[in-house]
Amino acid sequence: MHLAIIIAFVLELPPMNTVKEYSLKIEKAVKEYTEKECLEKTRQILAVLNQRRSLLNLMFLKFICIRIKRETILNTFNEMNGFRVLEKTFTSTNCDYLSTLFDIFVVLKPNRPVSIEALENYDAFDKQLFFKYLNGCQGLHALFDNLSANMTYLQYFISDALTWDEIDDELNFIFKLEHEPQMQQIKINIYKHKEKFKCDITYKRLLEILSKSFRKNMINIDAECIEEYKNTIEKYKSGLEDSNAKYLILESKFKELQLSIENKAFDKTSEIKAVKDVVEIKEPEPKVESAAKTEFKRVEAVKEEVKIAKERIKEQEPKTTIEEKTVVEQKPVEIPLSKEETVVQNIAESTIQKTVELDQQETKPKKPKKFSFGKASKAVSMLDTKQVYCGLRWSKMPKGKRTIFTNINILENEKHFKLEEFKVFEKKVVPKEKKAAEATKGSDLICCMDLKKSNAISIALSVIKLTYEELRDQILKLECENEVLIKQLCHYMCTTEEFEKIKKTDPKKMPNADRFFYIIEDLEEFKEAVASQMFLHLYKAKNYTNIFELTIKTYKRILESQSLKELFGRLLVIGNQLNRNGFGGKAEGFTFDSLSKFHTTQIRNLIKPKIDLVKLKEELGEIAHHEAVDALINEFGEVKSAYVKNTVDEEEYSRGCELFSEMKELQQKVIAFFGLETDDKLMEELLGFVEYFL
Incomplete structure (x- = not known):
């Protein structure tokens, strides 16, 4: 069925007040589609979403993604560049649209870098869904970009999450950034929010990551205060009663001080705790029987x-002494046993019982072998040998047929030959050295990495003609040109735990991917090199700086052209006049799509004397642009997500980022200028319209 049938189906629905009611109806409709129909609809929906935002189509797409297998739907998305189409719609302000969009990303888990549009539109999102999306992203370097002069996106998101009443796994994406050098500059204190975390393990790990940078910037406590407490303890140490009384004073002061400096100086707090431990009177511990x-x-x-x-x-024996x-x-001495001891005792008793039963069994004599009285054994060939010959490629005749060979006695014919005569046909067997790949075949392989990751990297390595050592050196020198391999290594990088297992395993027993990581000496250095190489591939794919400059000039010409405004004003008058007594009259403006309605000879002859079209053409200049700006924004968003410091010229990169931001701002102004949702083919259609009147 065509997409039009879907729309017609929805138009036939009874009026509904909520998106939830539409959602239930659409879900029911999608369940009736076959897999082939679902994939065809996916292509049609993505084509529509590439032109404009549509909540209805997005809801259909969501339930299709839920119904079809993830691998199948991902192939269609990759074919249609579907994730880029969806990512550029993160600029929407419709809550239902954004929630549905996040649901699709959470279901499909596309392993893509975080979208810049999603970061910039954070305040419009459902926060729970946004953090689910963030936890599923692979490239998170864009989080270190500045949201404002003194705050990055990462700091803003964490600070916002800490204002909630409960925190579950929303901040788990920080684990992926643990070894990033930029994390040293993040100054966030989560110690006082401990009660908000549902999972204590998550809280402790986040505290460990974030406290590394926090301790460097903590406020020191007055050393005299600590010293005073120490002196007081020494003074009252001799008397037990005085010490107990002083302890109560110290306890209250300690609590006061702890509240004032909480989360500001972890080291000093531990020092105060040590002071408290000196004064504290411990009751004698009850004697416990030793484990030994x-x-x-x-x-x-x-x-x-x-x-x-x-x-x-x-006792089984006939004679037993008194x-x-x-x-x-x-x-035996009766000793109360624990559950574990009881189990050991039961096992011992059952083993002994079996031994007794075996001893009691009578040994039965073995039966004598039966002699065979069948046919006599065949005569042994005179040419029988273990030697391997070169062989003769013939076809054996089936048995049981009457042929020329029927009455031939093979043993009689063998008498005409000697075994030595066949030496010329002996096959020389040269033992071949097994290749590394052959040595690791079969079920003896030990895969230390995740199987999916290992297979993906092994496939990419299979087309490389270099040795693993040469390939490693190329990557470390940032000279590897195989973009597919770098992309796979970046997405499926070996973890620290997997790397430790690999180093303890025999490389001959591992798959290709594991053997490649075995020769890596420093995993962190290698990770940084792969990330840098990935960034270089993305950054050098196009001359982004020149493209941004050309696009900015084009947008500025459109926004600053007075002749263009005059043209649209004249067209508005013509349209209102032609619709004066109809429904379309008294309009205050018209959509950009309506420009095609003015393509008539009569209107062209009417408008030519009313405006200087030559001047308009000069003001606009060459506004036709070959780069799709939305796609360009997504591409450079990936570049920013993969950014690694000191990999390229920092001034040039900063200049490119500034131009990128300026281009995005101007794009939004141009889109709003013409009342559009996207500037797709805007410039080409605008230039074609002007040239029509020329």
Whole structure:
């Protein structure tokens, strides 16, 4: 079915007041589609969303993504460049649209860098959905960009999250940034928000990451205050009662001081705690039986049980002395056992019981081998040998057919040959050295990395003709030109835990990806080199600075052209006059799409004397632009997300970022200028319209 059928279907729906009611109806409709229909609709919806935002189409897309397998729908998205299409719509201000958009990203988990548009429009989003989206992103370097003069996006997001009543896993994306050098500049204190965190492990790990930078900028406590407490303790140390009384005073002062300096000086706080520990009077601990003694008792009890079992076995014998009987009748010392000890005792008893049963069994004599009275064995060939010959590529005739070979006696014919005569046909077997790849085949492979990551990197490595050592050196020198490999390494980088396992494993028993990481000496240095190489590939793909400058000039010409405003004013008068007695009259403006309605000979002849079209053409200049600005914004957004400091000329990069910001601002002004949602093909259509009147 065509997309028009979908729209017609929705138009037939009864009037509904909420998006939720539409959502239920759309979900029911999508369940009836086949997989082929869903994929076709996905292509059509992405084509529509590339032109304009549509909540209806986005809701259909959401339920299609839920219904179809993730791998299948991802192939269609990659084919249609779907994620870039969706990312450029993060500028929407419709809450329902944005929530649906985040749902799609959370379901598909596309492993893409965070969108710059999403960061800039943070305040319009549902925060829970935004942080779910953020946790699923791979490239998070854009979070270190400045939101304002004194605050980065990362600081703003964390500070906002800390104002909530509860925090679950929303801030887990910080774990991916733990080893980034920019984290040293982040100054956020989460110590006083401990009660808000649902998971204590998450809180402790975040505290460890964020406190590294915080401790460098903490406020020192007055050293005299600490020294005074120490002197007071020494003074009252001799008397127990005085010390106890002083302890109460110190306790209250300690709490006061702790509240005043909480989260400002962790080291000094620990020093005060040490002071408190000196004064604190500890009650004598009750004597507890040592673990060694308990273990000794347990072993003795088990030994006693074994001893008794042996004595019971001896009772099976015909003669038993009085002394032995008394030993058998002895009972072990009854010691209360724990659950673990009881299990050990039961296992010991069952083992002994089985031993007794085996001893009691009678040994049965083995049956003599039966002699075969079948056919006589075949005569051995005179030419039988273990030697391998070069072979003869013939086709064997099927058995049972009457042919020329029917009555031939092979053994009689062998008498005409000697084994030595076949030496010329012997095959020389030269032992081949097994290649590394062959040595690691089969089920003996030990994969230390995640299997999906290992397979992805192994496939990328398979087309490389260099040795792993040469490839490693190329990457460390930022000279690797294989963009696919760098992209795979960036997305599926080995973790610290996996790297430690790899280093402890025999490289001959590992897959290609694991063996490649085995030769890496410093994982952090290698990660930084891969990130730098990825940034270089993205940054040098185009001359972004020149493209931004040309686009900015074009936008400025459009916004500053007085002749263009006059032209649209004349067209507005013509349109209102033609619709004076109809529904379209008394308009205060018209949409950009309506320009095509003025393409008539009569209107052209009417407008030519009313405006200087030559001057208009000069003011606009060459405004046709070959670069799609929305796509350009997404591309450079990826560049910014992958940015690594000191990889390229910093001044040139900063200049490019400034031009990028200016171009985005002007784009929004131009879009608003013509009442559009996107500037896709705007400049080409505008120039074509002007040339029509010329």
